[in-house]
Amino acid sequence: MPLVIYLLGLAVFAQGTSELMLSGLLPDIAADLRVSVPVAGSLTSVFAVGMIVGAPLLAIVSLRWSPRRALLTFLIAFVLVHVIGALTPSFGILLATRVLAALANAGFLAVALAAATRLVDPGAKGRATSALLGGVTLACVAGVPAGALLGQLWGWRSAFWAVALVSVPAVFAILRSVPAGAGEDVTPSARRELRALRRPRLLVTLLLGALVNGATFCAFTYLAPLATDVSGFTPGWVPLLLAVFGIGSFAGVxxxxxxxxxxxxxxxMAGGLALLAGWALFAFVAASPTATLVLLFVQATLSFAVGSTLISQVLYAAPEAPTLGGGFATAAFNVGAALGPWLGGIVIASGLGYRSPIWVSAALVAAALLCGALAAGLRRSHKAVSGSAA
Incomplete structure (x- = not known):
């Protein structure tokens, strides 16, 4: 695997850290910029929306550029808005930088997925995808706790400076190692790539990715209250549980x-069935601290193994549309990341308790398995009809 792919993964690590680290910084940001904590929480919401909207939009825009130019543009923009965020005394400006950071992140990830798969052999797209997405999982393990620690030691602005600095090596790696055309034989065309995205196999894969990621983030979002109110952990255990989840996610990738x-x-198939069984079992035994600790690792491993494979399958399903394929994969997974916590919040607000998001996770995986089975059945029927007609 070329070194540049791991350095692109370092940039993805910085971007994943930026997206997730605010959970530990919101009180300090709210106090410093004189807003309420719920208002400060909008910094997270606008980032998610920016990822969903920005991934396909900027993937289309980037088709006019070489992969090197696109990656440099998005990554340098990402660095600059974090520098502005670290310096600004205005909450409004900080909010704007989060929108711009999300757009840059979405564009970078879409192009990076396409560029990485062009820099390896045609049959190694899964390895290249996992190397990039490993940056997101490492953000869960190390980036988010490190951001929280920096915030405690030197204030929340230091975490923004750290994200900017960690991104810099990837800028030099792109300049040195990403070819201007990244191995393309055909000039990218938005119309041609959009036509390729109409394929039923790709659309089904995007749907499955959204459902599986929705299940993952539904449970992950409400892990802290589940651990303290159901499993009996003290609040001091929560960072360790988050780290266990992060280690499991890295193992899955x-x-x-x-x-x-x-x-x-x-x-x-095996991972999806095991994931469904694991969420159902987790809901039944969540009162046991030991079972919670074990299943947290297992479910994180399965979730990210299945999720990462689905992303690579998007790229395999649309080889003529690598950039837009990466963009729509990014958008679909962020739709899941927004949908899952929203559904989990609904069932908690309905008075069903903190186990209920786990049941929602199980239901989302069951829906994914059902959709996958129906799609496979339709494909077999279509082949049988085509064979008979021939």
Whole structure:
């Protein structure tokens, strides 16, 4: 695997840290900029919306540029808005920088997925995808706790400076190692790529990705109250539980990198069924601290193994549309990241308790398995009809 892909993964690590680290910085930001904590929480919401909207939009815009130019533009913009965010005394400006950071993040990830898969052999797209997405999982393990620690030691602005600095090595790696055309034989065309995205297989894969990621973030978002109110952990255990989830997610991305290129269907089928069984079991035994600790690792591993494989399958399903494929994959997974917590919040607000988001996670995975089975059945029927007609 070329070194540049791991350095692109470092940039993805910085971007994942930026997206997730505010959970530990919101009280300090609110106090410093004289807004309420709920108002400060809008910094997270606008980032999510920017990712969903920005991924396909900026993927289309980037088709006019070389991959090197697109990656540099998005990454330098990401660095600059974090510098502005670290310096500004205005909440309004900080909010604007979060929107711009999300757009830059979405554009960078869409182009990076496409560029990385062009820099490796055609049959190694899964490995390249896992190397990039490993940056997101490492953000869960190390980036978010490090951001919180920096905030405690030197204030929330130091975390923004750190994200900007960590991104800089990738700028030099792109200048040095990403070819201007990244190995393309055909000039990218938005119309041609959009036509390729109409394929039923790709649309189904995007739907499955949104559902699986929705399940993951539904449970993850409400992990802290589940751990303290149901499993009996003290609040001091929550950072460790989050780290366990992050380690599991890294293990899942690593597993996907080894199997997604050679055995994607068995991984998706077995992993999906195990994921459904695991969420259901988790809901039943969540009162046990030991079971919670074990299943948290297992479910994170399965969730990210299946999710990463689905992203690589998007790129395999639309080889003529790598950039827009990456953009729509990014958007679909962020739709899931927004949908899951929203559904979890609804069932909690309905008085069903903190186990209920886990049942929602199980339902979302069940829906994904059902959609996948129906799509496979339709494909077989279509092939049978086509064979008979021939």
């Amino acid at each position: 690593t597993l996907s990198g080894r199997l997604a290129d050679t055995r994607p269907r068995p991984l998706l």
